[in-house]
Amino acid sequence: MSTEQNQTFAMGSRRFGRVNWLGLQALADREIRRFLVVWTQTLAAPLVTAGLFLAVFSLAIGPARGEVFGVPFTTFLAPGILMMTVIQNSFANTSSSIVISKVQGNIVDTLMPPLSPMELVLGYLAGGLVRGLMVGLVILGALMLLLGQSVAHPIWLLLFLSIGAALLGAIGIAAGIISNKLDQIAAITNFIVVPLSFLSGTFYSISSLPPVLETLSRFNPVFYLIDGARYGMIGASDAPPVLGLTIVLGTTLGVSALCWNWFRTGYRLKP
Numbered sequence: 001m002s003t004e005q006n007q008t009f010a011m012g013s014r015r016f017g018r019v020n021w022l023g024l025q026a027l028a029d030r031e032i033r034r035f036l037v038v039w040t041q042t043l044a045a046p047l048v049t050a051g052l053f054l055a056v057f058s059l060a061i062g063p064a065r066g067e068v069f070g071v072p073f074t075t076f077l078a079p080g081i082l083m084m085t086v087i088q089n090s091f092a093n094t095s096s097s098i099v100i101s102k103v104q105g106n107i108v109d110t111l112m113p114p115l116s117p118m119e120l121v122l123g124y125l126a127g128g129l130v131r132g133l134m135v136g137l138v139i140l141g142a143l144m145l146l147l148g149q150s151v152a153h154p155i156w157l158l159l160f161l162s163i164g165a166a167l168l169g170a171i172g173i174a175a176g177i178i179s180n181k182l183d184q185i186a187a188i189t190n191f192i193v194v195p196l197s198f199l200s201g202t203f204y205s206i207s208s209l210p211p212v213l214e215t216l217s218r219f220n221p222v223f224y225l226i227d228g229a230r231y232g233m234i235g236a237s238d239a240p241p242v243l244g245l246t247i248v249l250g251t252t253l254g255v256s257a258l259c260w261n262w263f264r265t266g267y268r269l270k271p
Contacts, residue, residue: 024119027110031127035093042089046135047142050085054078057203068205069236076234078143079157080202083229085139086161087168087222090132091193094124094169098176099185107269117263121173121256128169129162136161149233156241157232163248164225168193170255177262177269196222201230206238221251 035042058074065073101107110120140157143149151157175188200223206214217223224244231237237244263269 020114020119023113023115024123027115027123028126031097031124032130034097034127035131042131043134043138046085046089047138050081050139053081069234071234074147075149077203078147078149079229079233080226082136082139082143083161083164083226084197084202086132086136087164087225088193088197089135090128090165091168091172093131094128094172095176095185097124097127098173099179099182102180103182111269117260120263121259124173125166125169128172129165132165133161151233152235153232157229159245160225160228160232163252167221167248167252167255170252170259173259174255177267196220200226201238202226221248224248
């Protein structure tokens, strides 16, 4: 049998077909059920945290801050807090799932089934995406109810929330793979994810920064997520939304490809 025939046989040898839809669904369902079981921590707690952020900044700065982009400071602040909460929860879902499995020694239960590297990436991403969007929709509903917040461009907002959850979900997968302990994930969260969220225009417009800091901010993909969510809600932004969408989509695909390669090679996953 020739090499080409061997390759063809190997590609067709999976009795599930090119995509193991049943296995992919099972992995996605498991990841979604993980956070739904503890919904008070994963869905209710982020709502309280976002409300506290909004209340503290509104009371401390809001009355003296004036308008930003032609809207009250609280209205300007809301989409930044919304996106920040979405991406932090999406990252937490995927990173904690993988690293806890490694700590408990049952990561093999996920790696042994007939799931391809791409199916593993998509399965984990499904959990992070659903959790991020559920948190986002809960907070968005609260903002619209309590602040009378309207949505200027709903499709743009949904696009940026979805890609933001996917991007940080993919980064969470990568962080989970390279981490072997929970404190390593905590370090990545505290020294990378949170600073990127806070220094991305969440609480300010980058046009108010010195030129050097403004330029540096534009190299941060999270800035485009915050900025895109702001455009979706209030119709104003620091950067063109099409540019932001292109950058974050490309970054998401790049990080996802890295995760695919690590699952394919077993990097820091095989004992």
